[in-house]
Amino acid sequence: xxxxxxxxxxxxxxxxxxxxxKTMLSVPxxxxxxxxxxxxxxxxxxxxxxxxxxxxxxxDPDTHVVMGKRVERALESLGPVIKIHLSKNPHADMPSxxxxxxxxxxxxxxxxxxxxxxxxxxxxxxxxxxxPCAVFxxxxxxxxxxxxxxxxxxxxxKKSLATVAPDGVFMDLEVLAAAPKRMIQSGLGDxxxxxxxxxxxxxxxxxFDSEYREAPFSLLVDDEKGLLGxxxxxxxxxxxxxxxxxxxxxxxxxxxTICGGSFPASQGEHLISHYIExxxxxxxDIAFHGEQIAVTTxxxxxxxxxxxxxxxxxxxxxxxxxxxxxxHFGENxxxxxxxxxxxxxxxxxxxxxxxxxxxxSWSDIREKLLAIIIPSETLISVLKRAGAPVSFSDxxxxxxxxxxxxxxxxxxRNRYTFLDLAADADIVDPKTLV
Ligand SMILES: [Zn+2]
Numbered sequence: 001x002x003x004x005x006x007x008x009x010x011x012x013x014x015x016x017x018x019x020x021x022k023t024m025l026s027v028p029x030x031x032x033x034x035x036x037x038x039x040x041x042x043x044x045x046x047x048x049x050x051x052x053x054x055x056x057x058x059x060d061p062d063t064h065v066v067m068g069k070r071v072e073r074a075l076e077s078l079g080p081v082i083k084i085h086l087s088k089n090p091h092a093d094m095p096s097x098x099x100x101x102x103x104x105x106x107x108x109x110x111x112x113x114x115x116x117x118x119x120x121x122x123x124x125x126x127x128x129x130x131x132p133c134a135v136f137x138x139x140x141x142x143x144x145x146x147x148x149x150x151x152x153x154x155x156x157x158k159k160s161l162a163t164v165a166p167d168g169v170f171m172d173l174e175v176l177a178a179a180p181k182r183m184i185q186s187g188l189g190d191x192x193x194x195x196x197x198x199x200x201x202x203x204x205x206x207x208f209d210s211e212y213r214e215a216p217f218s219l220l221v222d223d224e225k226g227l228l229g230x231x232x233x234x235x236x237x238x239x240x241x242x243x244x245x246x247x248x249x250x251x252x253x254x255x256x257t258i259c260g261g262s263f264p265a266s267q268g269e270h271l272i273s274h275y276i277e278x279x280x281x282x283x284x285d286i287a288f289h290g291e292q293i294a295v296t297t298x299x300x301x302x303x304x305x306x307x308x309x310x311x312x313x314x315x316x317x318x319x320x321x322x323x324x325x326x327x328h329f330g331e332n333x334x335x336x337x338x339x340x341x342x343x344x345x346x347x348x349x350x351x352x353x354x355x356x357x358x359x360x361s362w363s364d365i366r367e368k369l370l371a372i373i374i375p376s377e378t379l380i381s382v383l384k385r386a387g388a389p390v391s392f393s394d395x396x397x398x399x400x401x402x403x404x405x406x407x408x409x410x411x412x413r414n415r416y417t418f419l420d421l422a423a424d425a426d427i428v429d430p431k432t433l434v
Contacts, residue, residue: 005219005222005247005251006032006034006247006250006251006254007032009025009026009027009219009251009254010026010027010029010030010031010032011026012024012025012026014026014219016215017214017215017218018213018214018215025215025258027146027165027254027257027258028148028164028165028167028257029146029165029166029167029168029169029254029257030049030167030168031045031048031049031167031168031169031170032146032168032169032170032171032250033045033168033169033170033171034171034173034243034246034247034250035171035172035173036172036173036174036239037172037173037174038136038170038171038172038175039070039172042070042071042074042075042136042170043074043075043077043078045168045170046075046078046111046134046168047078048168049132049134049167049168051108051109051132051134051167051168052108052109052132053078053079053080053108053109054079054080054081054082054106054107054108054109055075055078055079055080055081055082055107055108055109055111056081056082056084056103056104056107056109056110056111057071057072057075057081057082057083057084057111057113058084058086058100058104058110058111058112058113058114058118058121058122059071059084059085059086059112059113059114059118060085060086060087060088060089060090060114060118061085061087061088062088062138063113063114063115063118063138064085064113066138066175066178066179067113067114067136067138067172067175068085068113068114071111071113071136075111079108082103082104082106082107084100084103084104086100086118086121090117090118090121091117091153092116092117092120092121092150092151092152092153093152093153093154094152094153094154094155096121097120097121097124097125097128097150097152100121100122100124100125101124101125101128101129104125104126104129104131105129107131108131109126109131109132109133109134110122110125110126110131110132110133110134111133111134111135111136112133112134112135112136112166113135113136113138114135114137114138115137115138115139115140115141115142115179115183116139116141116142116144116288116289119135119137119144119145119150119166120144120150120151120152121150121152122135123149123150123163123164123165123166124150124152124161124163126163126164127150127162127163127164132164132167133164133166133167134166134167134168134169134170135166135168135169135170136170136171136172137169137170137171137172137175137176137246138175138176138179139176139179139180139183139184139186139187140171140176140179140183140184140187140242140245140246140249141179141183141184141186141187141190141288141289141290142186142187142190142249142289142290143187143190143191143248143249143252143253143256143265144253145166145169145249145250145253146165146166146169146250146253146254146257147165147253147256147257147262148162148163148164148165148256148257149161149162149163149256149262150163153277155332156278156332156333157278157332157333157336158274158277158278160262165257169250171246171250173239173242173243173246174239176242176245176246177237177238177239177242178237181235181387182288182291183288183290184234184235184242184245184386185235185290185291185294185383185386185387185388185389186288186289186290186291186293186294186388187245187249187290188227188231188234188245188290188294188382188383188386188388189290189291189292189293189294189295189297189383189388189389190249190252190265190289190290190293191224191227191245191248191249191252192227192294192297192374192379192382192383193265193266193269193270193293193296193297193300194217194220194224194252194264194265195297195301195372195373195374195379196267196268196269196297196300196301196304196373197263197264197265197266197267197268197269197270198217198264198372199267199300199304199369199372199373199418200267200268200300200304200415200417200418201263201264201267202368202369202372203365203369203416203417203418203421204415204416204417206361206364206365206368206369207354207357207358207365207416207421208416211263213258213259213264215255215258215259216252216254216255216256216258216259216264216265217255217264217372219251219252219254219255220248220251220252220255223244223245223247223248223251224248226241226244227241227244227245227248227382228374228378228382231382231383231385231386232385232386234386235386235387252264252265253265263415267300267415267417268296268300268303268409268410268417268418268419269293269296269297269299269300270293270296271409271410271412271413271415271417271419272292272296272299272300272405272406272409272419273289273292273293273296274409274412274413275404275405275408275409275412276292276296276395276397276402276405277292278329278333278412279329279401279404279405280397280401281398281401284396284397285396287389287395287396291388291389291394291395292395294383294388294389294390295389295390295391295392295394295395297379298376298379298380298383298390298391299406299433299434300417300418300419301373301374301375301376301379302376302433303418303419303422303428303433304369304373304418305373305375305376306422306427306428306432306433307418307421307422307425307427307428308366308369308370308373310427312358312359312362313358313362313421313422313425313427314355314358314425315346315351315354315355315358315421315424315425316346316348316351316424316425316426317345317346317347317348317350317351317424318341318344318345318346318351318420318423318424319423320341320345320410320411322338322342325337325338325341325411326338328408328411329408329411337411337412338411340411340412340413340414341410341411341412341414343414344414344415344416344420346424351424391434392434399434402434403430403431403434406419406430406433406434407423407430410423
């Protein structure tokens with residue numbers, strides 16, 4: 001069914017559930033191939049897109065072995081190939097991104113053989129030079145394959161920069177299933193946050209009448225059910241389970257593209273993760289994006305449940321000040337954070353106005369949000385069954401740092417989530433959420 005969902009989106013023939021029944025949704029990606037194996041088909045799937053040579057094929061030592069080498073060899077039949085071998089464990093930061101721009105100057109098309117970091121670098125370098133790009137995935141670790149942004153770190157601040165979408169996304173399920181378990185567990189984490197992200201986004205919509213859409217979630221419903229039902233299969237090499245995760249990651253990225261931003265897949269749980277990425281201790285044994293999201297999703301699910309089970313919240317003006325942000329985050333990062341949080345701070349009048357609305361509508365708001373949550377106990381159980389992390393200690397963080405992350409994550413970005421609601425209403429102590 002969902003292979004069809006992707007095909008219909010690619011063909012511009014998926015009916016927009018938020019429209020009048022006649023509007024069709026479409027995405028810029030022109031081809032998605034998810035197959036048990038792509039062996040021997042690498043050149044065919046690229047040829048069908050009619051992309052201009054030379055082809056710059058970007059891999060690191062690990063992804064070169066599992067995919068890059070195959071793609072380099074196969075694409076030689078289509079035109080000149082420029083082999084770009086990044087160093088082990090590349091970083092998605094601005095110096096690396098600009099270095100890739102320089103290295104791909106003569107390329108007609110950029111082709112990533114990799115997952116999160118390589119895909120982000122490749123999309124950035126392609127966009128910067130107005131070139132098309134495509135990706136051969138090597139791990140089902142995150143939902144950015146089909147998104148139109150790259151997460152690139154600049155001066156310590158993780159930024160989401162607008163990019164082109166890949167023209168083609170090619171997923172060889174045997175390769176994905178053979179990826180390191182931690183990367184598969186990451187993809188599970190980055191998929192399950194659908195629930196907490198949707199609840200946060202809808203909260204903001206119900207409080208402030210900001211934009212909200214059903215489309216990105218309707219794309220995911222069927223495969224998400226399957227994923228929740230058999231998480232063990234994902235990490236035991238089952239290709240059907242892997243196909244489900246691959247589709248969810250592709251569709252989640254397309255949902256963000258359709259919405260023109262990461263709203264449907266990145267809310268409070270991603271803010272806590274961004275905080276961790278920006279502020280972690282120097283000697284932190286780094287956890288993958290989706291591993292962090294697995295843990296922070298559990299926190300957000302608990303927080304959302306606690307607020308929704310409690311009395312009607314009563315908000316006060318936001319206590320965060322420029323001084324408090326600067327002293328917590330330091331000069332550089334603090335200034336960028338203040339720009340964000342200043343936009344959503346509640347004044348006394350703003351809080352009073354919102355309290356009138358909340359008192360009138362809370363039972364309605366609560367009912368709508370409870371209808372879309374996945375209970376925290378279910379999330380924790382599914383993650384545990386797949387061997388994924390569920391607690392701060394599973395991702396090598398200290399409790400005190402993690403509590404700080406929950407308390408201050410809302411200061412990073414102008415997105416009003418349950419982190420804001422709970423803090424402005426002073427109702428849930430972050431210490432009780434870990
Ligand atoms: Zn994510």
